[in-house]
Amino acid sequence: MVKKYANFLQFVLFFIFLSVLPSQMYAQCAGIDASKVICDIELPVNTSISLFDLLGGSPTPGGTWKDDNNSRGLNTATGVLNGQLIRRGGTYKYTYTVLGVGGCTDNTSTVTLTIGAYPGVPAPFATVCSSANTFNLFTAFNSTVMGPHSNGSWTNSSGGSVDAVIPITGLQGSFDFTYTVPPVLPCDTAPLSVTVTVTIFRAPEPGTATDLELCGDTDLGSYTDLDLHTLLAGEDMGGEWNGAGLTSLTDHNVNLQEVFDDLGPGEYIYTYTVRSFPNTRICPDQTVPITITLEKRLDFTGAQIVVSSDICEDKIPTATYSATITQGPEAIPDGEYKVTFNVSGPNGGSTTVTANFVNGIISFPVDAAYFRQVGLYTIRVTNIAATTGKQTCVNIIDNLFDELNIYPLPHLDGAVMTTFPTCQNKDSVVQISNAAQLANGNYNIVYNITGDNFATGQTANINSFGGSFNFRIPGTLNVNSGVSNITIIKITNNVTGCTNVANIQGNLVINPLPNAATVRVAINDVCLNDPVSVSVSGLGNLTDATLSYTLSDSNSSTLQTAVLTVLNGNATFIIPAGLLLNIGSTTILATNLKNNSTNCDSNLSNVSDGFSINSIPLAPIAENQIFCKVDRATVTNLFPRGPQYKWYTSATSTTALAGTYVLKSEDLYVRETSLSNCTSAPTMISVIVNDTPAPVLNPGGADFCGLANPTIADLSRVTNVPSTVAWYDAENNGNLLASSRLLVHKAKYYGFDLSTVTDCISDTNLEVTVSLIDCDVSQYAFFIPDGFSPNGDNINDTFRIPDIEFLYPDYTLEIFNRYGNVMFKGNVNKPNWDGRNSESAGFGDGIAPNGVYFYIINFNKDNRKAQQGRLYLNR
Template structure:
């Protein structure tokens, strides 16, 4: 802006400066000092000021200029100055130096005073992604930028930096700032201020992307309508997606299952574009890209692993091994795969190799160092994954394993042969033990027999487990009793078809053969028994045997399959009882001994014509079912009261009891058992008889049921109604042998009545009783008319001979009565136990014979009930 000398003070200041700085006129080469005040620094003319032209005197051209303040804009050779390049108002000095000879004064100074300039503020619109924005760029730079020594303030008046941190506004927002520079007094008296306006608009946001990795084979069920926006966060809606499966401008969902089915595994790229406001070059479109990776799961179900090959231990040092995987029903793509496998067995190891599937077959080597000892090595593939890809799918491996067997040479070194003596013509089992050098499995051995029985080159297969095995010498080779020597000469491992490893052997043992027992002297005898009793069998003729097993059968009225019983023999004899379940019928039966075994040697012989016949007698039938027998408890019934009766009948307390009950046994409710004994002294089975001894509970009295009002003349019927069994209770005047009272019997005070209940179901009277002592004083005075007589005539004619208050003892059982003569002397004191005054003085002496004369007397009645006040009155005695 253009500054003018607008007041007298400015003009005077200039004039003084001019007079002070104007040099004395003298000859000098650099000219004289000069001063210039520029208050309109924004004027374009100030872009090119000739300092040389400002010098006074006659300066000599060709000198050089220096800037005392070291600022921009000065050409030192020409003295031309662009004053608009000076960044703030103030005083600046420039020195002109001439180096020519003969100059009296070779330096002169030009002083410039530059007024303050706050610039021309404008408006600016920026995008909120600018980060920081220089507020000085908002000034109109076509004229001149403001001086830099000013201060920025926001709309609240707070000092701020010139670098504005652009906020991430969500809506268009305008910010106002002011820029103030300090005044230069030669040009202005107050600070200069300019205003700028910055409007921030929101940038389109495509969001923060994330990628999606899925196994296309297993993971896509929830992704048939997958919203691509799920892979962005903070994005503006309304943008446009592009990529596989996007057909319409507004689509943002894709069917990953359908995409995988149609296009298979791969990386699918989707781009989301949020467009800026059209025709506005403030913010740019925002674009983000997401990648969805879909991989295919490989199914090795049905694939086969073959490890080559099994060997005998003598080939360990030279053997090499490979494994081959052959694909199953699912085709496996050709390519490189990472195969992980485990080895378990004598060696435990894990390894990973890379190999190529080619036409459904993958072959990889197995390190022979893993197989350096005897045993079964299980090789199991645990994972097969293509080396290319992100390994998003867990491939189905299934049971992809095979065994590699390194078989030991079979050795019987240290083995022991153990035999158990057998009987003639029976097979013998030979136990092989301590064959610790043999692994579990099947073997073929060759053996010889020498001694009492001879055979050579006999072969047999054995199964070894834990160093133990056995084989059988056929019965046909044990025809002679005595002893045979056994020698195993060779052994071959036949557990696996290949290889079969063989070795020589030299293991020896002995086999004993026991003779058969002699059964020609055996006899069996059985006595006759009652049905159900233990049937004892006597066996004799057993010689010097001590422990035998006899096999037998039954025939006749009782028949059985073959039975076996172990017998302890003493002096050639033994006994046993035939099991009861074999003797279900009476009559004649035959026991037939079939076989005899010596339990010591386990040798047995069949018996011929060793038998006996015995009789099982019939026992009486159990008595017919007897109906429950009922009694009343008060009857005190005993066993003798039960039916049926007779010497053949006995009563028992349980089905297993053998002691009958005494005839005087007092019955109670219980289960008894009746048996009948026959003439043959056989006792029948028990018959269950129920004995029921009925009793009826004694009546119970209702609360307060013993209380009555004597004025109502209560009866036995009223007493019955006060119990829980009003219709069936019977009352007696004594607890034992009392008299039955009629229902109309009038109750008496303080008399005890005894109640028994009669059951209408059992017709039994209760064994216990209810005793009730009756009270007749439970009367309500309000229900009855109560009066006190006003006189009486004690003249002995039996009419009104005593003074008595009618019914008072029922209405007021605790009453008291006092009668006074006209002198206040007490003549009579009464209560319910002494209710009648006979006209005599019964309380005080000194009144002659005590006979009260005719006249008026006074009474006081104390009711002593319900807080009723005493009553006073008079009565007339007339004899």
């Protein structure tokens, strides 16, 4: 029994072992977290770090790894880390994960690595050519060992911060740069630094070339000794030259005229080579080419262009056009050319086409789009250049053009016919307008007449301008009065030969001849040169007429006409004065009357009248007359005088001047009227109204010094007329002032000038306000009294500084008692202190007691300093 129990106990314990032991074994199937510090990451062993081997416990193989910090270098399948691929020092975590293990409660573990800072190892040599323009300082490290961490910073030899890529253009020599990475505890306690030395070799500089393109026929006069160095910029001198026309490697002056003359046009390449500096292989030799293009100018003088061909408007949709240029006296080489031409006209423009000259002839199409409507087009060639050239030469093209006409059909669509009424048996004019589509030119038209007159197939030659033209219907077709219908049925352009149908109609009115049997004329007697009015009567129902007439006897004339405005059968008109130059009897004879409304006229017989033309008085005798403006003379002051004399402002004026008209300098005219009421010719006189200018004051002339006692005579001397000026104390009705009279400060004086030539006093005056404070302090003595006695005896009763108002007009004065109280404030407007307090309170009646007082004077002129002093008051 005991044995069976013991066996049972052993079975139970074995079962517990089987159940419990595997659970503990697989609870941490990914192993135990681990950490490691690697301070010498640059060692080769650190290129293959097994993270799995670093885990504690018994990790299950076959799991996956994760780079928690994306540090690079980890093989996530094998867990092998290349620590030298991590670009900076610091702490990095890597997680190991095992999946699919039963009973595993913790399937991840973390390995923490601390990587020490590493600044790298400088290369033994770091050289570069300055032509590289920039240099990456990281290339100055030894490439056979681990590169430096990337989280450092660069400084130059002066300690200044620089980028890893530095500019090196133009630099030469050796330069030190220090690379510093931050410390990583516990490996480093301070930043780690290394210094690299970069040696920069200056590249040979051949310079920047400027190509040259010249026309050999026109441009080479200033290139007979071209220094090729002028086509380079920034080159090292002392290089070698090669090219046409050079005599040696050091020759850099070329005669392009000789090159062109000897070798002809073409592209000539000149090379400049600068060798690298001796004993170095860092920088290669540098060569720069210069291309000089010399071209030959072509002369198209005498060339001709023909553009075909002229058409009429109806051919526009199907027409094509081409141009042919034939060379002039100078032969043009065969080959491809660009021809540039412009086309004028409504759709004009410029085009460049490419075509071939063959045996001196080139043909090319001209786009029909230029010729989409009627008009005259000019096709002008502006340039012809070979396509293979640089076009440096301006080829000679002398007025190379042709013209192309697209003629319009002679359209009369929309035209308006206007007829002008005529008289029986007289020609009539028909006007056509608004023929907007009809070009200017000469045409033949065919028309029919129907209505009160009849004729068909009649022709007329017309000249159209601006869409308008006239044609005449002979009087033989206007036999009957009434209305004729005119219809134009066809029109032909006599220049282009283009014909078009038409249907333009209008009515022509043919008026009867007027009846003028009752016409009479009458004229009254007149004065010579007066208008002669003719009264015409018996005009019946006419409203607008023209009368033809002649004059005979004392005045005769050729046939004259007068347009009459007729009212109730009567009208008047004026005979032109040029026909009536003689006195005596004259006869008018009316010969023809025309009705202006119908333009029909009738001859008159025995329609006449006689009249007399009376003489006019002789022009009055008068002389020029002179006045002074200040006298205000009027027309009544003129000679001759009398009711028969009238004065005028012009020879043709008919309005006489009033007697109150104030005279001025001008020409006036006087006439005399006879008893027969005839007025003489005018006599001109010149009225001269003299005015003496007001005196003019010299600059600064109103400024005096009162201490000099200036007088009116002094004021006269500062004018432009010192000897003739007179001064008054008022502008009007003032008193004449004596020359010895003293001037008064700020007083106004009025100066008038009396001309010694015209004896006229000036009509205007010079107003002067005098100032007496313009004093030169250095010319006058100046003192300040030391006391005064205000006792009412009128002797020295006030304290006053003599003449200060003239010398220092802007002065201020302050007087203090011995306690510093202000007793008085004075200036030019308040100059006298009467010994009373006028400024400080508390002095009773204000009477200052006897004693010493103090003053301060501010002169406020010439930068003179203020003056202090004392004075004694003694009553």
